[in-house]
Each structure stands twice: as structure tokens, then as C-alpha cells.
Amino acid sequence: MVKTEERPGTPAPVIDREVLSRDVVPLRHPGRTLAAVVLVFLLVVLGQSLVTNSNFQWPTVWFYLFNPQIMAGLGRTLLLTAVAMSLGIVLGILLAAARLSENKVLSGLAGGYLWFFRGTPLLIQLVFWYNLSALYPRLGLGVPFGGPEFFGADTNDVLNVWLVALLGLALHESAYMAEIVRGGLLSVPRQQTEAALALGMSPLLVFRRIILPQALRVIIPPTGNQVIGMLKYSSLVSVIALPDLLYSAQLIYTQTFETIPLLIVVSLWYLLCTSVLSVAQGYVERYYGRSVAAQPTGRPRRPWEDAARPPPRPPSPPARPPPRPPRRSAHEPALQHRAQRPHEQPDHQLDRHR
Amino acid sequence: MVRIIDLSKSFGSNEILRGVNLDVRRGQVSCILGRSGSGKSTMLRCINHLEKPSSGAVVVEGEVIGYKLKHGRLHELKAKEIARQRAKTGMVFQAFNTFPHLTVLENLIEAPVRVLGRKPEEVRGEALAMLDLVGLKDRAATYPGRLSGGQQQRVAIARALVMKPSVMLFDEPTSALDPELVGEVLEVMKDLAATGMTMIVVTHEIGFARSVADEVVFMSGGTVAEIGPPSQVIDDPQVESTRQFLRSMSERSTAPVR
Numbered sequence: 010m011v012k013t014e015e016r017p018g019t020p021a022p023v024i025d026r027e028v029l030s031r032d033v034v035p036l037r038h039p040g041r042t043l044a045a046v047v048l049v050f051l052l053v054v055l056g057q058s059l060v061t062n063s064n065f066q067w068p069t070v071w072f073y074l075f076n077p078q079i080m081a082g083l084g085r086t087l088l089l090t091a092v093a094m095s096l097g098i099v100l101g102i103l104l105a106a107a108r109l110s111e112n113k114v115l116s117g118l119a120g121g122y123l124w125f126f127r128g129t130p131l132l133i134q135l136v137f138w139y140n141l142s143a144l145y146p147r148l149g150l151g152v153p154f155g156g157p158e159f160f161g162a163d164t165n166d167v168l169n170v171w172l173v174a175l176l177g178l179a180l181h182e183s184a185y186m187a188e189i190v191r192g193g194l195l196s197v198p199r200q201q202t203e204a205a206l207a208l209g210m211s212p213l214l215v216f217r218r219i220i221l222p223q224a225l226r227v228i229i230p231p232t233g234n235q236v237i238g239m240l241k242y243s244s245l246v247s248v249i250a251l252p253d254l255l256y257s258a259q260l261i262y263t264q265t266f267e268t269i270p271l272l273i274v275v276s277l278w279y280l281l282c283t284s285v286l287s288v289a290q291g292y293v294e295r296y297y298g299r300s301v302a303a304q305p306t307g308r309p310r311r312p313w314e315d316a317a318r319p320p321p322r323p324p325s326p327p328a329r330p331p332p333r334p335p336r337r338s339a340h341e342p343a344l345q346h347r348a349q350r351p352h353e354q355p356d357h358q359l360d361r362h363r
Numbered sequence: 364m365v366r367i368i369d370l371s372k373s374f375g376s377n378e379i380l381r382g383v384n385l386d387v388r389r390g391q392v393s394c395i396l397g398r399s400g401s402g403k404s405t406m407l408r409c410i411n412h413l414e415k416p417s418s419g420a421v422v423v424e425g426e427v428i429g430y431k432l433k434h435g436r437l438h439e440l441k442a443k444e445i446a447r448q449r450a451k452t453g454m455v456f457q458a459f460n461t462f463p464h465l466t467v468l469e470n471l472i473e474a475p476v477r478v479l480g481r482k483p484e485e486v487r488g489e490a491l492a493m494l495d496l497v498g499l500k501d502r503a504a505t506y507p508g509r510l511s512g513g514q515q516q517r518v519a520i521a522r523a524l525v526m527k528p529s530v531m532l533f534d535e536p537t538s539a540l541d542p543e544l545v546g547e548v549l550e551v552m553k554d555l556a557a558t559g560m561t562m563i564v565v566t567h568e569i570g571f572a573r574s575v576a577d578e579v580v581f582m583s584g585g586t587v588a589e590i591g592p593p594s595q596v597i598d599d600p601q602v603e604s605t606r607q608f609l610r611s612m613s614e615r616s617t618a619p620v621r
Contacts, residue, residue: 209478209526212446
């Protein structure tokens, strides 16, 4: 192997206060700069073609953008999303509770439900519900195994397209929500339950006031994803001829053959809705994260850290003098934030969302 | 006040408690010492039924905890009735277990309002007075995550006290604290003991036990090995396991009680 020799004569790096007082030369990143330039160039080309390529038929897009049929379709899509998502969340919470139940039958049944509804495509589920009458021509309440029926009706009279769409979307969604809720509930340390029980709170109260609010911090981000997903998946109901946003557009372009501009119209509306939802999600997340808004490192505390981790130390007098300003280059402002300790931040910052 | 009768508890084949008997009178401070694994915490957790006894019983103020005596047999109580019994005992945990999503004041108000059904405005005043008592009145609007361990533990003590419990259970309240923060918590507990509160304290703070406890209980192998005033159990232990334990404890420094 190579033998490294001691070289006692190596001179110490020449550095003095004058050098330290000058700005540090920041490191250049030529690769990143090149990539940015190329991408911006491509973006300009794309933008130019969007404007100049007449095949996009922008005037047609504008013509249909606020078309009453499209508007009605948009309304139906929003309604469908809202109702199906709400049902999905409620069902999902019940399913999560069942899965976490100590009763093996309940948790097993919930597991089987998840297995089925997560394991088959939503499209097939929708078509299945739509054709339920092929399996069960009559729906009713009565004594099973051939007993008398108290009341009932033809399946096709009971299940109109709206019910089929809601059934399909909500049941499918509930399976996903159940796992999200379950993960959220498991993220709250068991000691929180014990502390609440020790105060004399009933299990239901513990769940509602202590566990759920903490779990929501974990549940909400993926739920926001699900809402946005639902908005778009709801377009699958076009296969059962429910005139949602997409199907309304399809109804128009099958007659006028203006397929591309109408799909652009639809996409624009979907984009607007998802953008609004994303912003709303941000606000909700901040609301539920308010208690951890000013954590030491700025990263939210992981749930399992709550109990075990020794909490931050109390204020200590600044041991070192602050770094001299002239040395800090423009690329380092983050250092200032990191140096700021939690107790040095004014209390009112925490409460601004309340 | 608190009477533990033939209390045993096993987790599977692991016997943690083997017939513990203990009496704690009203206003008495009992410190429970012992090695980890000797069953101290399990015993404490049986007192408010966080652990269900395998056999034996705990009686607090004449009420069997977790059960109802009917026709000569013990019947398990519903969760709601156990909750009502638990409201009479306050518990302080090693890991504080403050509610991170609630402010300090909300931590204190939650149980009196939701469990005892009291008016929030009324409890508010009491809660603030309690925070003043533990020296944290100016932190009422803060979230626990921004407090030091010692401060969080004092919040946890105040949270238990606003329920006006008749007995306070402390489960190694200073074991998770940085050494320099132990004193502030012990100070609050010392003040509490001076008010005549009945306290059962599982601790490793020999100094605290010596100066505050009326009775020291040394547990070993799931039973009470030695019991008596601190002057006896700590300063003149009769049992070999107690002597061994105290010797190993004195090898590490304990935080002084002011």
C-alpha cells in the first residue's frame, strides 16, 4: 500500500482577518444552469406553438368554455365529488375503526372489504353496479332463504345512474380512506390515550378530542390527494352516461367533431378545480399543524417522537457571538433561520391561525 | 384511602406482580422504590385501572376500581363507569404525555369541562391559578411542544390537579428529564405534598423520598420487600435486596432536593 509520509514542513494555509472580512465566492453549478436554460428554451417553443398552431382552435375553446351544458356538467362533477368523498370519508373512518377493533370478526370483515374494493378497478365496479339488475332483478327487505318480502322494487327502479355513480365512487374511495385513517390513528402514540383515560375521559371522548385531532394532521395531506383524485376519477361515470363535465363535453363533440378544443375546455376546468383544492388543502394543513408550526428545525415532529424524545432544552444564554455579517454570502441565509431556537420566537407567531 | 389487596398481574407467562398488599392513608406520601422490572409502575397503573389486575383488587375511597361487587362476585364495570372512577385519581407519567395539539391552558381545561361538565369560564380561572402555582402562568397560550421537559411535566401535574383528585399517582415523573430540570419538578411535588395531597410516587430520586415521603415502599420481584419510614428503609434497610439497590443507587449521583 501507499505509505503516506509525514511532511512536517507543510505550510499552514495563509489566512488572516482581512481574508475573512471579504465575501466568500459561491460555488457555481454549470450543469444546473445549462439544464435550466435548455428547459426554459423548450418551454418558450411550446408556448409559441400553443399560440400559433391553429389546430388548437382557441376561438372554439373560448366559445364552449362557459357553455351552459359544460357548466351543468361541471356542477354535476363537483356535486358527485363532494358527496362521494364525504360518504367515502365517513365509511372509511368506520372501516378503519373496524380494522383496528380487537374483535377478530370485525377486523377480518373490514380487511376483506378493503381487499375487494381496492383490488378491482373502479371502472369495473361502476359497470358492475350499473348492471346489478342482471344479478339481482329485485331489491327488497324480507326474510332471507325464501321467506316473505315486506317491501321491494325492481333493481333498475331503485338504482338510477346517480345512485350507481355514488355507490361505485364512495365504496371504492372508502377502502382507500380506511387505510389513510388507520395510518393516522396509529401515528398517535398510545400514551396519549392512556393520559386521556387517566383524566377520566371515556373512550369515545378520548377518540374525539385527543386522538382524532392529532391523527388529522397525518390524515389530511393524503386525503387532499384523494379529493383531487376523486375529482378526476369521477369522470369515469361517463361510461354509465351520467352527464358530468367530461360526458357533457363528449355529448357535444360527438355531434360537432370539435374533439380537441372541447377536451381542452374540460381540462381547463379540471385544472382550475384542482388548483383551488390544492390551495384549500394548504390552509387546512396549516390549521391542523398549528401546534407544531414553530418546531426547532422547522420540520414537523414525527408522531413517535412526542413521547420518547426529550423535549428541547430551556433557553440558554447565547454562548457564542453571532457570526460576523460580512462573511456570510448571499447563498447562506438559511443559516440564520437554523440558528434561531424555538423559545426565541415570539409566542404570537404560534397563534396566528387560531 | 388507597388499599391494594393481593394484587397480581401477569403479561402472558410473565408474572410482574405477585400478591402486593399496600395501604396508603389520606394525606400520606408514599414513595415506591425498586429496580426496573420490580413491578412498581405496573402496580401504580393498576390503581387507576390502566392495567387490569390478573387477581386481587384495588380499593380507592371504599370503591373497588374497575369492578362492582354484586352477589358476592366482582363484575367488570363499563368503560364509562371506570372513567368516572379514574377522574378521582390524577396520574403523572414519565413521558409527560401532554396533549400536543392543545395549548397549555387547553390541556388543563379539557378534562374538567368534558368529564366533569363544568363551565369553561369557571375552570379557566382555576386552571390559570394552578399554572401560577407551578410557575407557568405566562406559558398558558403556548403549545407543549415548545416547552422544556421540566415545564411539560409541570403542565402535566397541573392538568391532573385541576380535576381535584383525591390521590395523585406519579410514575417516575423525573426519569425522562435532563438532570438540570429534575429539581423544578421535584420542587412542585414537594409543595404539593405540603398541601396534604395523598401521593403515591414511583421514583428513583432517593433524596426526594428521604425528605418528602411519610412511607417508603421497596419493591422487589413483584412484591413489597420492605416498607417503613424513610429513616428505616433508606438509612437502615433490613432486607438484603434493599441494601443492594441503595448501594447501586448511591454510586450514581442523584439530583439534590432544594
